[in-house]
Amino acid sequence: MQTNLSQSIRPRKKKRNWQLFWILLPMLILVVMFHYVPLAGWALSLFEYKPGYPLLQNKFIGLKYFQMILTKSTTRRVMRNTLIFSSLDFLTLPLPMLLAVLLNEIRSDRFRKLAQVITTLPHFISWVIVYSLAFALFSSEGLLNQLRAELNLPAQSILTDRNAVYWFQTLIALWKGLGWSAIIYIAAIAGIDQELYEAATVDGAGRFRCALHVTIPGLMPTFIVLMLLRVSNFINSGIDQYYVFQNNIIYNNIEVLDLYVYTVGLKKQDYSYAIAAGIMKSFISIALLFIANTTAKKVRGESII
Amino acid sequence: MTREKKLSPGRKKTIRESTGRKVFVVWNYLFFLLLILICAFPLYYILVQSLSGSIVAGKGILVPYRFTFSNYRDVFRMEGxxxxxxxxxxxxxxxxxxxxxxxxxxxxxxxxxxxxxxxxxxxxxxxxxxxxxxxxxxxxxxxxxxxxxxxxxxxxxxxxxxxxxxxxxxxxxxxxxxxxxxxxxxxxxxxxxxxxxxxxxxxxxxxxxxxxxxxxxxxxxxxxxxxTFTNNALTTMQYKLYKFLNQAERLAEQIESMSGDTSRLDNALTPQGVRMTVTVVAVIPVMMIYPFLQRYFIKGINIGAVKG
Known part of the structure; x- marks a missing residue:
């Protein structure tokens, strides 16, 4: 995803055509309306904003909310949850690559295609449906507990188990995303130079050694880019998954930063405070993005954005 | 790109395959069978349940229990x-x-x-x-x-x-x-x-x-x-399902109010039946088109990857 336009330089500069601009304008207005005007809303974090009053009639309080966020114990809990989910997710990053390598070892074209279609399917269902499936399988009346009851085992509800939240949500996310994330590696495997395999085979390498010494090193650049992109999104855990799976019992463990901002802002209508929290989140992500990008430039001599 | 025949590099037939290799191939197939099962079973399970006449614990796991379409007929009669x-x-x-x-x-x-x-x-x-x-x-x-x-x-x-x-x-x-x-x-x-x-x-x-x-x-x-949560006329299928999952009592009331005209002792609509059926309705369009359009999804990823 490069925004660098300098590659497409053509020799002569063409004449400006304002007609093109007028065609572009309506869509530019949409971009401004839904992406840039909200940025102006950041100013509200400096006021004690009450809906319905013009901005300047609200009390100016400066950076008070930012200070509050930094000292509140809730912030610490929410950050901890976010970092735990992100770290666990980070640990699963090599799995799609591994899956692609294993899939590549399957000889039957038909079976390989079938496996690819079925494992990527969960990516295309919404989190509401994922929750509905989890509910059907793991709730107190779900399939798991029906089977446990038949074996005379005590009922067990993972969905309301506070200690299970972290690993359970990680596994659910893995179920949804594993096959889809593998596709990019499958494409990358197709792009590896065939001569490398021939050379390795001549040197006496079997298929296992080919995978270890040719395929995996060939996939490393892709892996590194994806890893760095993940770093830049470390605190952007998203909200959908945690929102649908939340309940009163596990709330303190599942509340990630995005969910916190939503709850404070839209449920408690504490707009200014929630905006301040959102701004801090944005700044941290932008800083992480720059760090990731600089690292990418150093490691592979090319930026990721 | 991925549709080319030569997807798998180094897939040349070696004359003698070692035992280790054979063991690996078997395990690899078993692994993918298991993975396919894990990915497909939850969807298959709700489909089977939605086609079951009554939901009884431990029944209707692999094949519908008292096969019927009555859940679908009743769900589409529900308000909204x-x-x-x-x-x-x-x-x-x-x-x-x-x-x-x-x-x-x-x-x-x-x-x-x-x-x-x-x-x-x-x-x-x-x-x-x-x-x-x-x-x-x-x-x-x-x-x-x-x-x-x-x-x-x-x-x-x-x-x-x-x-x-x-x-x-x-x-x-x-x-x-x-x-x-x-x-x-x-x-x-x-x-x-x-x-x-x-x-x-x-x-x-x-x-x-x-x-x-x-x-x-x-x-x-x-x-x-x-x-748009206060405007019921704009409720989407997904959000309807979300509400059914979270407002068990409201759902039960709604079913209760319906059963006046559709009361049948045997195939009464249950909250679980409604949830499963609505889930199937919400998921089916994607399931139907996905296998046919998979190459378009993959094309998007590949163009993105070349750019990245």
């Missing part, structure tokens, strides 16, 4: 289900058409050097991938625009997507420019060129974007939850 299906279909169709049109046109315009301020505007669009006002400021401006409880809140905020525009621009830049130039010499205006020449030549990328956008629209529910 058909309306929400209609809303989901409308937002998917309208949202996809608007997104594809806007992104294609923008992607095309950004390939034109004659566009004044091209670099600046392109940057302005791509920056939105990394910087966003956040959920609360976005909510406040959408309220300011009067889009709360309006159908347009489903389709307008997502009409222009930076990522799609990058994909489209990359694609159009790769097209031969001679056809366009000759049309220009014939005096065709930019819109004519876009509709008559660029669109037909870019159908593969347009299809890819359409597939992505339609799945996104069909699956969306959070915008419904934030912006």
């Amino acid at each position: 289900i058909l309306d929400s299906l209609l809303i989901s279909v409308s937002r998917t169709v309208i949202g996809t058409v608007i997104t594809v049109f806007c992104c294609m046109l923008m992607g095309y315009l950004f390939t034109k050097e004659e566009l004044p301020g091209r670099r600046f505007f392109y940057r302005m669009v791509t920056v939105t991938m990394y910087v966003s006002g956040g959920i609360i400021p976005t909510f406040l401006v959408i309220r300011m625009y009067g889009l709360i409880n309006s159908f347009w809140v489903y389709v307008l905020p997502t009409a222009v997507s930076a990522y799609y525009i990058i994909l489209i621009k990359t694609y159009i830049e790769g097209l031969p420019s001679s056809v366009e130039e000759s049309a220009m010499l014939d005096g065709a205006g930019p819109m004519t060129i876009f509709l008559r020449i660029i669109m037909p030549m870019s159908l593969p990328i347009a299809a890819t974007i359409a597939v992505y956008a339609s799945v996104y629209q069909w699956n969306s529910w959070f915008d419904n939850h934030i912006y």
Whole structure:
């Protein structure tokens, strides 16, 4: 995803055509309306904003909310949850690559295609449906507990188990995303130079050694880019998954930063405070993005954005 | 790309295969069988349950228990289900058409050097991938625009997507420019060129974007939850399901009020039955189209990867 336009330089500069601009304008207005005007809303974090009053009639309080966020114990809990989910997710990053390598070892074209279609399917269902499936399988009346009851085992509800939240949500996310994330590696495997395999085979390498010494090193650049992109999104855990799976019992463990901002802002209508929290989140992500990008430039001599 | 025969490198037949290799191959097949089972079983299970006449613990796991379509018949009689299906279909169709049109046109315009301020505007669009006002400021401006409880809140905020525009621009830049130039010499205006020449030549990328956008629209529910939750006429299928999952009592009441005219001792509608059936209805369109359109999804990833 490069925004660098300098590659497409053509020799002569063409004449400006304002007609093109007028065609572009309506869509530019949409971009401004839904992406840039909200940025102006950041100013509200400096006021004690009450809906319905013009901005300047609200009390100016400066950076008070930012200070509050930094000292509140809730912030610490929410950050901890976010970092735990992100770290666990980070640990699963090599799995799609591994899956692609294993899939590549399957000889039957038909079976390989079938496996690819079925494992990527969960990516295309919404989190509401994922929750509905989890509910059907793991709730107190779900399939798991029906089977446990038949074996005379005590009922067990993972969905309301506070200690299970972290690993359970990680596994659910893995179920949804594993096959889809593998596709990019499958494409990358197709792009590896065939001569490398021939050379390795001549040197006496079997298929296992080919995978270890040719395929995996060939996939490393892709892996590194994806890893760095993940770093830049470390605190952007998203909200959908945690929102649908939340309940009163596990709330303190599942509340990630995005969910916190939503709850404070839209449920408690504490707009200014929630905006301040959102701004801090944005700044941290932008800083992480720059760090990731600089690292990418150093490691592979090319930026990721 | 991935459809080429030579997907798997080094797949040359070795004359003698070691025992270790054979063991690996067997385990690898077993592993993928297990993975397929894990991915497909939850969906299969709710399908079986939705086709079961009555939901009894431990029954209807692999095959429907007392096979019947009565759940479907009754669910579609429930208040608001058909309306929400209609809303989901409308937002998917309208949202996809608007997104594809806007992104294609923008992607095309950004390939034109004659566009004044091209670099600046392109940057302005791509920056939105990394910087966003956040959920609360976005909510406040959408309220300011009067889009709360309006159908347009489903389709307008997502009409222009930076990522799609990058994909489209990359694609159009790769097209031969001679056809366009000759049309220009014939005096065709930019819109004519876009509709008559660029669109037909870019159908593969347009299809890819359409597939992505339609799945996104069909699956969306959070915008419904934030912006239009007080307007029942705009409830989508996904959000209906979300409410059924979270408001067990309301659902039970609704079923109760229905059973006056549809009371049958045997195949009475149950909350679980409703949930399973609505889940199937909400998931089936994606399941039906996905295997056929998989190559379009993968194409999107591949173009993105080349760019990245």
